[in-house]
Amino acid sequence: MLLDGKTVLVTGVGVGLGKECAISALRDGANVVLGARRKDELANVTAELDPGGARSAHLATDITDSDSCASLVQLAQERFGSVDALIQVAAFENAWGGLYDLNLDDWRAAFDTNVLGALTLLRPVAKAMKEGGGGSVVFIGSQSMFKPAMPQAGYAASKSALLTAIYYLADELGPDNIRCNMVIPSWMWGPNVELYVSGTARRQGRTEQEVLQDLVSDFPLRRMTEDGEVADVAAFFASDHAKAVTGQYLLVNAGEMFR
Numbered sequence: 001m002l003l004d005g006k007t008v009l010v011t012g013v014g015v016g017l018g019k020e021c022a023i024s025a026l027r028d029g030a031n032v033v034l035g036a037r038r039k040d041e042l043a044n045v046t047a048e049l050d051p052g053g054a055r056s057a058h059l060a061t062d063i064t065d066s067d068s069c070a071s072l073v074q075l076a077q078e079r080f081g082s083v084d085a086l087i088q089v090a091a092f093e094n095a096w097g098g099l100y101d102l103n104l105d106d107w108r109a110a111f112d113t114n115v116l117g118a119l120t121l122l123r124p125v126a127k128a129m130k131e132g133g134g135g136s137v138v139f140i141g142s143q144s145m146f147k148p149a150m151p152q153a154g155y156a157a158s159k160s161a162l163l164t165a166i167y168y169l170a171d172e173l174g175p176d177n178i179r180c181n182m183v184i185p186s187w188m189w190g191p192n193v194e195l196y197v198s199g200t201a202r203r204q205g206r207t208e209q210e211v212l213q214d215l216v217s218d219f220p221l222r223r224m225t226e227d228g229e230v231a232d233v234a235a236f237f238a239s240d241h242a243k244a245v246t247g248q249y250l251l252v253n254a255g256e257m258f259r
Helices: 017-027 039-049 066-080 104-132 153-176 191-204 208-216 227-238
Strands: 007-011 031-036 056-060 085-088 135-140 178-185 248-252
Touching (some): 007 017, 007 066, 017 031, 017 227, 031 039, 039 056, 085 104, 104 153, 135 153, 135 227, 191 208, 227 248
Parallel strands (some): 031 056, 085 135, 135 178
């Protein structure tokens, strides 16, 4: 198994990609420590994925708070003895609008969470990884960095800033055998996109399949990537199968081309 015996932190665990990343890590043999802001939802997801609790732990975590981040890392070390990988999913997405109708407070929230929050968490994670001889950091990006799809420039800009940061982080942390990479999805079939497709179908008086087909008809694979497939790529980056890969990103987008 890809992650046998490793301890993987996963943040942003809810009903979508974060949960799928935890599923992939558990399936591939890891001990998993789950973090998210919503305490009750986090506890329910953890109980669902690992009913006996033998290979999991969880802690309500705000990645913009340094003490909260330190506590999550401490939990991993105390429970499983190490931190071998981080899959950083937690993000603020609601930074909508163009130049004249954007909300600057939303942009600030996006950068505070998606860039500064990621770095706030990475500090104690990197210290723990250095103590353990190295590790893998996997950030989640967004194809909106490269190709506008929806009017979500604030979110896209924050993810682009994070991508730039990983090049510097890969250089800085490489001597400690810590790798930093990014998985970049585009449209991703999961709870949020399901709601978008069903809502659009109702508003337009069309079938969900028709709406979905409009989105994927030009993709080479003629289908939408599933959030579990994005999670599988994150698990690969977290594993020793990618032990010589750092400072890289990989698009997981069913072959969608930039037009």
